[in-house]
Amino acid sequence: MSGPVPVDRSFIRVKALLIAPNDDRSAHAVSLNLPTAEHPAGYHRLIGGGVELGETHRDAIIREVDEELGATIHDLELLATVENIFRIDGVLGHEVVFVHTGRLDPQPAASGATLTESDGSAVPVMWRPYDDVEEPLPLFPNAVRSILSRAMVVDR
Numbered sequence: 001m002s003g004p005v006p007v008d009r010s011f012i013r014v015k016a017l018l019i020a021p022n023d024d025r026s027a028h029a030v031s032l033n034l035p036t037a038e039h040p041a042g043y044h045r046l047i048g049g050g051v052e053l054g055e056t057h058r059d060a061i062i063r064e065v066d067e068e069l070g071a072t073i074h075d076l077e078l079l080a081t082v083e084n085i086f087r088i089d090g091v092l093g094h095e096v097v098f099v100h101t102g103r104l105d106p107q108p109a110a111s112g113a114t115l116t117e118s119d120g121s122a123v124p125v126m127w128r129p130y131d132d133v134e135e136p137l138p139l140f141p142n143a144v145r146s147i148l149s150r151a152m153v154v155d156r
Contacts, residue, residue: 009093015084016061017048017141018073019101019148027127028148029108030139031115037089044128044139046099047115057098068115069108069125076102084141097141 020029030044047068051060058076065071077100084095108115113125128135130148139145 007093009088009091012094012096014051014057015048015095015097016051016057016064017046017097017099017144018061018065018104019079019099019144020047020073020104020107021101021130022107022127025130027129029104029125030128032124032126032137038087039138042137044126044135044137046139046141046144047104047125048100049118051098058100061098061100061102065104068117069104071104071106071108073100073102074105076100080143080147082141082143082147084143086140086142095141097143099141099144099147 018029022028029047031047033043033045035042047065048061049064049068051057055063058078061076062073065073078098079101080099082097082099084093084097086093086095108125108127110127114122115125117123128139132139
């Protein structure tokens, strides 16, 4: 039996991620990722993924959301571009991330929702409150915290 294919982190990757609000704009959809050495309880990450060679960041987020959730995005808007330098199980990673906002159609269920990764694995999806002071799991990329307030204004 084979496990997940390791991600090559020897180069800077380009990502397109989405801040996707629920209907009452109190929370946004995130994936719940497995524990790592740095985050033994797991962590949350915005929905989305890698930009492929020859693909725009806008096309990438539309494709990723379709592939992972079987959803479309309404009112898609680019909010910011951020740099994300991190470690996963001690391995250095570096990304340039285009952070978008937009409404998912259909929206993930309030509980029990999943997305499908490129390797076919299912990853839980949950609604993380915009006001997440009480949330014990970190949200990545780190820089998104400063963008969330702008996303709430754009989404209204």
